[in-house]
Amino acid sequence: MRTFITLIERNRKLFFRDKGMLLSSLITPIILIVLYATFLAKVYKDSFLSNIPAVVDISEKLINGTVAGQLAAALLAVSCVTVTFCVNLTMVQDRALGVRKDFDVSPIRKPMIYLGYFFATVLNSLMVNILALALCLGYIGIMGWYLTVMDVVLLILDLILLVLFGAVLSSIVCYPLKTQGQMSAVGTIVSAGYGFVCGAYMPISNFGEGLQNVMSYLPGTYGTSLIKNHMLRGVFKEMETKGFPAEVVKGISDSLDCNPTFQGNVVEPKYMVLIMIGTVVLLGGLYLIITALPEKSRR
Template sequence: MLKAMVLRNIKLYFKDKGMFFTSLITPAILLVLYATFLGNVYRDSFTSNLPDGFSLSQKLIDGTVGAQLISSILAVSCVTVPFCSNMLMVQDKITGARKDLTISPVSSAVLSGSYFLGAAVSSLLVCFTALALCLGYVRTIGWFFSGKDILLLSADIVLLVLFGTALSSMVHFFLSTQGQISAVGTLVSAGYGFLCGAYMPISSFGSGLQKVLSFLPSTYMTSLVRNHAMRGALAQMEADGVPKVFVDATRESLDCTVEFAGKTVTIPAMYAYVGGMVLVLLGAYLAVQYLAERKRIYS
């Protein structure tokens, strides 16, 4: 029954051209906007901070900037896309399909689980398509990725999509109108990129705001993607003789290095924290679904 419900949700998502293209067009538009407008800003900022009398090949500069661009796109898309793909949960309430499903033999646990899994699978398909587009773009300007980097980026995408799906499931549970869907979608699309440090590195914020954001999993999700997207380019800089102090400063300025309570957070610790938050959000989502079902039965 769970498999049938998951397949039903995936089919409905891809059948609804509005939801599908809204999800897919977001990373594509971001890639075009970043490459067209922010690319030159990032490039000028990077080259202006190079040590005096030191120069890098244009390919390495472009590859470094490209890696920064695609890490920002993926960090944002892997959370905003699930908010689009998970709209089916609310759409079923609006159309009355949810009421029909609750009086069918489908249990509450199967229903809530199918929404989560269906949204996760749909989001992964969109986000891996976005990854292919991003890697294709970097391939044309400066390629410094290894097979390991791509595998780690893929693992990051899976983790971030699971987080985005769990978060959107929790939020969408309380929505019941088309206006609420639009409001939440606009808020997440407009604000999340700044909150996670994708548009502006968190290291450029004030110390007080940095301390607040260090508690949020979005900070570490962006750092994971950025570490794995930029590892090859930064390693090539060191191989080309760029002073290590400059490379380390670049890592810190781009949030590859994140501190919590004055201590540098390791990559395994980032994975553990984000994974823990996924479990917490998923548990909370299943709990509110269970309580709502009990209330419906006994009311």
């Protein structure tokens, strides 16, 4: 156990020692929230208002609170996954710089080495994404706060779950990589594409039926929806308090992907949690199997 903890600490310290990697990871949430607030806020606001009947009177604060919650949920859904790919660069660096040769001749078992990378990635990614959550809550506080203490607690749990998902996904993807160039290419692809396939940049309800069906099989879809549910729960409750018709509130909720469907059935938040946990366990088991294989078998 002491060796395992030492490996985790070693990988964490390497992350902090690499100023470029640390800065890029820490600044990513800041850049995202600025870009989202600058370019996506108007798109989200127009989309939201298009689902409000003309006869319904809604305050500017409630509109801004809804848009801010949607933006924050999108940012966290993307950041929790993409940041892990940046943090997990230590695994590839060790192979590229030849450090793994020293580990290979040591008595440390190979699965333990890779578990050290995994848990270091989880801890470092949590640090970055807790910062992202704090920035998002500050932004929501300025625009329109409707969250409760329980909502914030649930958001933290969602964040942990999504970081675990991102960490195990990035660990599997990064495992065969041998150069930092390959890692940079993978990181760029994931950063550019993940937000679309998980429904963060644009609600899945805006896509065609065929694409919606395909995305309903992706676990990231339910991770994003889970954060949206907890981020916007207070907003929907406020709408009901203001006397919004139930069908209007449901229509808004549907348009923001808070009620995703699978095979025509609405997936409730508790099942979204089970889907994400099951995915983490499944991918985690696959990661353990892959890392346990001899190097020659892998090649």
